[in-house]
Amino acid sequence: MRLPKLTKFFVLTNVWGSIIMSIVLSMMMPILNGRSLTLNGFCTGFVVSFFTSLALKLFTPLIPLSGKLADWSGAPKGTNASQLVSTLLMAACMATIMSLVMTLWGIRNAPNISEIWFSSWIRAWPYAVLIVYVMVNISLWTGNPLVRKLLGEKE
Numbered sequence: 001m002r003l004p005k006l007t008k009f010f011v012l013t014n015v016w017g018s019i020i021m022s023i024v025l026s027m028m029m030p031i032l033n034g035r036s037l038t039l040n041g042f043c044t045g046f047v048v049s050f051f052t053s054l055a056l057k058l059f060t061p062l063i064p065l066s067g068k069l070a071d072w073s074g075a076p077k078g079t080n081a082s083q084l085v086s087t088l089l090m091a092a093c094m095a096t097i098m099s100l101v102m103t104l105w106g107i108r109n110a111p112n113i114s115e116i117w118f119s120s121w122i123r124a125w126p127y128a129v130l131i132v133y134v135m136v137n138i139s140l141w142t143g144n145p146l147v148r149k150l151l152g153e154k155e
Helices: 008-032 039-059 062-073 080-106 113-151
Strands: none
Touching: 008 039, 008 080, 008 113, 039 062, 039 080, 062 080, 080 113
16 A cells, blocks of 8 residues: 655645644543643643544555555545545544544653553543544544635635
């Protein structure tokens, strides 16, 4: 499986998606892990989430694999149905990795980290999958027209 071609459009839409997803996950992961949301926690969570998300989108074959899943499902290319199916795989993979990284980052100073990290992560994981699934779709529906306008392309 080939890595996606890094065109301006592809990079900018994925930067947009990573921003949207990281904002929401950075607010929700501390809460889902039973902690309060602080400005410092939000900012550091955003940085960790943003770069993890962007790396997964730009430097792994996750997006092409997700497209293959949509093709396999029989959903017509370029439709909302195709997008909703393809983002299932993307959301599951991204949410798993991002929530693991964010949970470990969030509890990195806990004295009993080895005892609590798995339970903290698994408790938040289903919510992270749902959040990432919704945010990926929202970012695609909003980001594609936004980036086309920014680049002066027609829809």
